[in-house]
Amino acid sequence: MKVTLRAEKWVNNGFSLGYLNGDTYFITGAIPGELVECDPVSITKKFKQVKVVSILEPSTERISSDCDIFLLCGGCSFRHISYTSEIEIKKNLFLNEFNHKFPESKLDFNFIQIIQGNDLHYRNNVQFKIQDNKKGFFKVGSNDLVEFPKSGCLNLPDEINYYIKKINTETKKEGKLRLTDSVTDYSENDSLFILGDKKVKVPKNGFFQINRYLIESWLEEIIQFLPADNLDILELFSGSGLISLFIASKCKSLTGYELESGAVYYAKENAKENNMPNLEFHTKNLYLEKISVKHMNRPLWIMNPPRNGLGNLILEQIKIYKPEHIIYSSCNYISLIQDLKKIMSDYSVKKATIADFFPRTPYFETLILLEKN
Numbered sequence: 001m002k003v004t005l006r007a008e009k010w011v012n013n014g015f016s017l018g019y020l021n022g023d024t025y026f027i028t029g030a031i032p033g034e035l036v037e038c039d040p041v042s043i044t045k046k047f048k049q050v051k052v053v054s055i056l057e058p059s060t061e062r063i064s065s066d067c068d069i070f071l072l073c074g075g076c077s078f079r080h081i082s083y084t085s086e087i088e089i090k091k092n093l094f095l096n097e098f099n100h101k102f103p104e105s106k107l108d109f110n111f112i113q114i115i116q117g118n119d120l121h122y123r124n125n126v127q128f129k130i131q132d133n134k135k136g137f138f139k140v141g142s143n144d145l146v147e148f149p150k151s152g153c154l155n156l157p158d159e160i161n162y163y164i165k166k167i168n169t170e171t172k173k174e175g176k177l178r179l180t181d182s183v184t185d186y187s188e189n190d191s192l193f194i195l196g197d198k199k200v201k202v203p204k205n206g207f208f209q210i211n212r213y214l215i216e217s218w219l220e221e222i223i224q225f226l227p228a229d230n231l232d233i234l235e236l237f238s239g240s241g242l243i244s245l246f247i248a249s250k251c252k253s254l255t256g257y258e259l260e261s262g263a264v265y266y267a268k269e270n271a272k273e274n275n276m277p278n279l280e281f282h283t284k285n286l287y288l289e290k291i292s293v294k295h296m297n298r299p300l301w302i303m304n305p306p307r308n309g310l311g312n313l314i315l316e317q318i319k320i321y322k323p324e325h326i327i328y329s330s331c332n333y334i335s336l337i338q339d340l341k342k343i344m345s346d347y348s349v350k351k352a353t354i355a356d357f358f359p360r361t362p363y364f365e366t367l368i369l370l371e372k373n
């Protein structure tokens, strides 16, 4: 059943909020201030998600979307406002959440630095579905396919869009493609990324940062966050060693821990290939297994966990070992702030940067430097 709502404010996940008869609705495709008519997406007692089908009173901020399947495919949340507005929204979402949780150490709008790039064609990888000879993404909350627009997905490089068009749809149910110097199926092949003078090899199905325009600026920012040269560093969730390789020349030693043994294997190979004998890597499930005490005594910890955040075991170790500095990069500002809640009594935020790795989607990367009080 359609509902008419006044969109009130931006919240997490690209939603704006609307209220009706005592219920709160999470709206996609509206802009705060607008009066909109919406169709249900998923309605339960606890969570009512709707999407805009017509705009009764448009905002002056509204622009027309450049994608035919915007709001159908669920990948993007912000194709109806300018990219400048999107950046402001993301910055405010992080700030409001942080300042709400830490009123005693409020951050100022100008304190947060922004790293942003081209908002089109930025993704170096894609995972998509194939059904009835059609290729596309699943609709939000369903297994129904929304076919890619004829001209391809605007977040993907031309090379990947072109490759998708040529794929034989009879033999596959899904596609996993990655762009390095050419497009490959990363469920079958390793990938080699060349970033400046560094070579970074990633195993098949292995993690790699997806914004091809911003990876180096983000790594440069991490270097700027280093509190001193020549430190012994502990890195958690080190993947195939991307961060490690870029800070190797600035540190005395770095020990990385990571769950995936294939990634750890390549992190070691990458250290050898790039001539960095001061890097070492270990396989460990950091949510369940403790790491060696000699590594926890390091003065700087660098952490880049998955969306769920650090996990209780690491948070407990931080409370015990209290490293002098922590650099924490997260693709989920909500779990980042939840984690900070458990350790902030011992730390202050010295620097914070948002790297907009995922333009037009609700996601962004937040990088912070903490110093022990």
Ligand SMILES: C[S@@+](CC[C@H](N)C(=O)[O-])C[C@H]1O[C@@H](n2cnc3c(N)ncnc32)[C@H](O)[C@@H]1O
Pocket (backbone or CB within 6 Å): 207, 208, 209, 237, 238, 239, 240, 241, 242, 243, 257, 258, 259, 260, 263, 284, 285, 286, 287, 288, 304, 305, 306
């Ligand atoms: C956001 S990625 C960061 C990787 C690396 N920093 C990079 O930039 O390529 C998070 C990493 O955490 C790893 N990971 C996920 N769960 C883990 C766990 N329980 N213990 C250790 N590592 C884990 C993933 O395999 C992935 O490599």
